Amino acid sequence: MSDLTWEAFLDTDFGCLEDVAAEWSTYQKNALEVEQSVIDDHDILKNADAADFEGASADETRAYFKRTVDVFIDDLNYALRIQAELLLGAETFRDKQLALEDLLSQAGSQLTATGGPGEERFEMTVLSGSDNYSEFDVERLEEQAAALSEEFRTLMKEVREYDDEFAALLRAIDDDAPTLSPLLSDPNYDQKTADWLLDLHGDMLEKIESGEATPEEINDWWNKFGDDDQELIANEFPEMVGPLDGIPTEHRDIANRVLLQNEIDSFPPNLDGQIADLEALLASMDEGTYTGPGEIPYDGTTMDREALEAHLAGLYEQRDDYNALVSLQDRIDEPHMFDSGESVEYYLLGIDSAEDGRAIVAVGNPDTADNVNVYVPGTGADLGSVGGGGEWGHGDIGRAEKSVEDAMAVAPGESTAAIMWLDYDAPDNVIPFVDSGAESQASSESYAQAAASDLSSFTDGLRASDQGGSANLTMTGHSYGSTTIGVAARDEGLDVDNMIFVGSPGVGVESAEDLGIGAENVWASRNEEDVIEWAAEEATNGAAAAVATSGAGPLVAGAAGGLAYWLTPDEDMIHGTDPYAEEFGGNTFTSEATRDSAMGNHSAYWDDGNASRKNMAYIITGETGRVT
Amino acid sequence: MSNVLKIDPDVVEATASALKTVAEEAHSAGTAIVELTSNDLQPIDPGHYAFRQGLAVATAFWARRISGLAVRITDGAEFMETNAAMARAADADAEADFVELENAVSANEYTKQDYYAATGTTPPADTTVGDESAMPVNGESVVV
Numbered sequence: 001m002s003d004l005t006w007e008a009f010l011d012t013d014f015g016c017l018e019d020v021a022a023e024w025s026t027y028q029k030n031a032l033e034v035e036q037s038v039i040d041d042h043d044i045l046k047n048a049d050a051a052d053f054e055g056a057s058a059d060e061t062r063a064y065f066k067r068t069v070d071v072f073i074d075d076l077n078y079a080l081r082i083q084a085e086l087l088l089g090a091e092t093f094r095d096k097q098l099a100l101e102d103l104l105s106q107a108g109s110q111l112t113a114t115g116g117p118g119e120e121r122f123e124m125t126v127l128s129g130s131d132n133y134s135e136f137d138v139e140r141l142e143e144q145a146a147a148l149s150e151e152f153r154t155l156m157k158e159v160r161e162y163d164d165e166f167a168a169l170l171r172a173i174d175d176d177a178p179t180l181s182p183l184l185s186d187p188n189y190d191q192k193t194a195d196w197l198l199d200l201h202g203d204m205l206e207k208i209e210s211g212e213a214t215p216e217e218i219n220d221w222w223n224k225f226g227d228d229d230q231e232l233i234a235n236e237f238p239e240m241v242g243p244l245d246g247i248p249t250e251h252r253d254i255a256n257r258v259l260l261q262n263e264i265d266s267f268p269p270n271l272d273g274q275i276a277d278l279e280a281l282l283a284s285m286d287e288g289t290y291t292g293p294g295e296i297p298y299d300g301t302t303m304d305r306e307a308l309e310a311h312l313a314g315l316y317e318q319r320d321d322y323n324a325l326v327s328l329q330d331r332i333d334e335p336h337m338f339d340s341g342e343s344v345e346y347y348l349l350g351i352d353s354a355e356d357g358r359a360i361v362a363v364g365n366p367d368t369a370d371n372v373n374v375y376v377p378g379t380g381a382d383l384g385s386v387g388g389g390g391e392w393g394h395g396d397i398g399r400a401e402k403s404v405e406d407a408m409a410v411a412p413g414e415s416t417a418a419i420m421w422l423d424y425d426a427p428d429n430v431i432p433f434v435d436s437g438a439e440s441q442a443s444s445e446s447y448a449q450a451a452a453s454d455l456s457s458f459t460d461g462l463r464a465s466d467q468g469g470s471a472n473l474t475m476t477g478h479s480y481g482s483t484t485i486g487v488a489a490r491d492e493g494l495d496v497d498n499m500i501f502v503g504s505p506g507v508g509v510e511s512a513e514d515l516g517i518g519a520e521n522v523w524a525s526r527n528e529e530d531v532i533e534w535a536a537e538e539a540t541n542g543a544a545a546a547v548a549t550s551g552a553g554p555l556v557a558g559a560a561g562g563l564a565y566w567l568t569p570d571e572d573m574i575h576g577t578d579p580y581a582e583e584f585g586g587n588t589f590t591s592e593a594t595r596d597s598a599m600g601n602h603s604a605y606w607d608d609g610n611a612s613r614k615n616m617a618y619i620i621t622g623e624t625g626r627v628t
Numbered sequence: 629m630s631n632v633l634k635i636d637p638d639v640v641e642a643t644a645s646a647l648k649t650v651a652e653e654a655h656s657a658g659t660a661i662v663e664l665t666s667n668d669l670q671p672i673d674p675g676h677y678a679f680r681q682g683l684a685v686a687t688a689f690w691a692r693r694i695s696g697l698a699v700r701i702t703d704g705a706e707f708m709e710t711n712a713a714m715a716r717a718a719d720a721d722a723e724a725d726f727v728e729l730e731n732a733v734s735a736n737e738y739t740k741q742d743y744y745a746a747t748g749t750t751p752p753a754d755t756t757v758g759d760e761s762a763m764p765v766n767g768e769s770v771v772v
């Protein structure tokens with residue numbers, strides 16, 4: 001608490017406060033030259049491609065100095081605050097000082113100021129009863145003294161309060177000051193620097209962690225960091241950055257490639273050896289050559305035969321997962337080369353090997369492309385199949401590649417990126433095996449409902465990170481993937497320009513208008529031999545017979561069993577009105593049955609020579625007038 | 629994994645030296661404004677005015693920040709000198725100014741010991757000198 005006396009206050013010359021404030025002003029102006037003297041004056045620090053200092057360590061040095069300088073320039077705001085507080089202090093004190101001088105002037109010679117802090121008052125200079133003063137004069141002086149004393153105390157109270165307030169403001173000047181950036185010689189510099197960078201944005205991190213941050217907000221926040229810092233954070237916090245919608249594609253790719261490598265590294269290095277050992281052990285038991293105890297020593301423990309077989313099955317699953325991840329990594333490691341000789345980079349926008357596995361792979365950079373196509377695969381899609389192969393023979397990344405290639409062919413002057421979006425748990429089957437007790441997963445809308453929020457957010461993220469801000473954005477769904485898109489549009493909204501549904505079992509709505517982008521922007525196709533057509537037929541027997549003769553592989557057995565999926569009448573498919581039907585109200589386009597079987601034709605839409613490819617390319621590139 | 633650094637040791641060392649000078653000048657300027665604040669405000673008695681104690685805290689904070697800046701600039705300059713010294717050691721007989729260092733020190737691996745080892749510099753007895761953490765903390769500073 002200030003115990004400033006009125007005498008000391010009256011005697012103080014506050015001009016020195018203004019002088020010092022002026023010195024701080026000059027100091028700041030000079031200090032602002034730090035960027036010039038630390039970076040701009042030195043070619044090897046100013047130019048990222050300086051030949052005299054080139055390489056990762058040189059880049060880190062430049063980033064370090066930039067960070068250091070940026071922090072200091074921000075810090076100069078504290079110097080500015082000191083200067084501003086000094087000026088305000090001088091002005092405020094001087095105003096109060098003038099008020100005090102005025103008060104003393106009013107008191108004149110007949111009243112005398114006296115009293116310590118809180119007891120300031122005016123006393124009469126002359127004694128009452130003096131010959132020169134009447135009783136009336138004394139009474140008047142007493143009233144004046146009382147009134148001025150009240151003002152006096154109030155004024156000095158205000159002065160002391162301001163002194164305290166001024167002191168508190170100056171003491172609090174560093175309350176919101178961030179910690180200084182790590183030293184380059186600090187151990188674990190990268191991690192410390194990334195931690196420090198994120199600590200500067202604690203409020204936003206909380207918002208992100210709580211799921212309240214929109215992709216647009218995330219993009220705005222991310223763009224506040226410099227390029228080097230963005231790369232550093234993506235490398236050091238891949239779990240946060242990798243799945244975050246709104247993060248630009250290049251940085252999301254960095255994070256997800258780190259995650260992919262981490263997942264690959266998490267597998268035991270001798271998986272094949274373990275499997276071979278176990279297979280040999282079990283084979284020796286089958287051949288009767290194993291003569292050991294009933295409990296078989298293996299892998300540091302003992303197991304009976306049943307446990308060994310279960311363990312081997314687990315190892316097989318691990319190997320499948322490992323192979324899927326390595327296959328994906330190999331595939332996206334180098335740019336994709338088209339027959340035309342042109343090439344595009346892959347970007348990994350999401351990866352997770354848990355359960356069936358999830359992945360988001362972009363062919364070309366959607367942030368810079370004129371046209372973007374998001375392809376959502378359907379039933380049977382999993383991490384093992386996105387690269388090609390698998391029971392369903394999806395090759396879902398291949399379909400994204402083809403859509404880019406086709407778009408380049410029909411719109412050679414434009415850039416197109418395509419994204420294979422498998423960030424959801426797609427149904428594993430259409431029809432369960434006989435007597436399996438399982439339900440048809442693809443007849444359930446729950447998989448699409450579970451994906452809706454993520455797909456909607458991903459789309460918003462694409463819009464947020466679109467550098468041109470005007471990409472023609474198409475979402476293409478195949479089979480159950482079309483249901484996923486439609487349900488997301490219905491439940492969450494999808495900010496896309498066009499939707500394409502091929503081989504669709506219904507998209508969760510009754511009409512194209514219900515998708516929220518205008519019926520004129522909704523397109524569907526189904527070739528005449530696509531097995532999915534039977535989802536709209538009445539005759540159970542006919543459907544069963546057709547499937548049974550389709551060569552559909554594992555589905556055949558299921559087709560002979562419960563066919564709830566196929567029992568819907570006419571245009572009412574299992575997931576709503578057939579989007580290929582006139583009643584749906586959208587557009588349709590031609591596609592051909594290029595394969596021999598009904599099941600095969602369900603996956604024929606990306607076959608070479610199929611009219612569907614060119615038609616989809618027209619839609620994706622905005623050339624809808626050329627669609628047939 | 630190799631960390632290739634293409635470097636002209638002469639240029640890098642000259643830059644590092646200039647940066648150290650910048651650090652010293654920044655530190656001097658920061659110290660000067662703090663001292664000036666103390667000296668020029670003598671007419672305002674700290675025994676009477678509470679804000680003088682607050683100002684002492686604020687200027688002590690600034691002194692720490694400016695010291696932190698100087699320490700960081702010097703630290704970065706030493707990192708540059710370390711790589712320059714390693715480049716000279718790796719290619720001592722090269723006539724060309726330009727050296728391609730195959731195993732440069734990365735920022736993540738670098739410590740002060742690398743600097744002492746590469747440059748032959750002797751570590752100071754008191755390593756907290758010039759470190760902003762050694763400066764007065766909030767509320768413990770003297771009135772300026």
